[in-house]
Amino acid sequence: MPATDIRTALDELLNQPHRPLEDVLDRHFSPDYRQRTNGQWDDREAFVRHAGKLREVVASARIEVLDELRDGTRYADRHRVHAVKRDGGRVVQEVYLFAELDARGRFRRIEETTLMLEGEEADRELGSAK
Numbered sequence: 001m002p003a004t005d006i007r008t009a010l011d012e013l014l015n016q017p018h019r020p021l022e023d024v025l026d027r028h029f030s031p032d033y034r035q036r037t038n039g040q041w042d043d044r045e046a047f048v049r050h051a052g053k054l055r056e057v058v059a060s061a062r063i064e065v066l067d068e069l070r071d072g073t074r075y076a077d078r079h080r081v082h083a084v085k086r087d088g089g090r091v092v093q094e095v096y097l098f099a100e101l102d103a104r105g106r107f108r109r110i111e112e113t114t115l116m117l118e119g120e121e122a123d124r125e126l127g128s129a130k
Contacts (some may be wrong), residue, residue: 003070003105004028006077006097007063013051014061014083021051030102036111057126059086066094075099075107080117083126091119091126 009028012019025048033044042050061083068077076098083091094115102108116124 003075003101004107005065005068005075006079006095007065009107010061010063010081014054014058017055021048021055025051028106030104030106030108033107034109038113054126057085058083060084073101073108075101085123089120089123091123092117093119093126 004027009024012024012028013021016024025044029044029047031044033047035042035047061081064080064082066078066080068079069075078094078096080092080094083093085091094117095112096115097110097112099107099111100109116126119126
């Protein structure tokens with residue numbers, strides 16, 4: 001399997017709800033996955049809850065990759081998520097992401113900072129909602 005990238009992972013997570021969540025996560029995130037979003041660390045179990053919450057809240061999303069770099073098992077990007085929520089609200093977040101990939105090319109660790117560009121104040125923490 002080729003190494004994953006954020007556009008593919010988020011597209012499958014947010015725009016393909018017919019795919020079982022665990023299958024999508026197993027394809028793109030290692031079993032020992034960890035993520036730090038805006039300073040808060042989560043293990044894989046917490047990330048599974050977060051991914052489930054995103055599927056509940058987000059109806060569709062367009063992932064716009066602005067910059068993307070790879071160097072062996074290191075991956076970095078700057079991307080924007082243009083999300084339409086199930087309640088009709090719209091959110092745009094810019095994400096600065098640094099990651100480590102496992103031997104199979106899945107995300108093993110992501111450290112990211114999010115910046116809300118559009119949306120309601122209540123949407124500010126969408127990047128870490130559970």
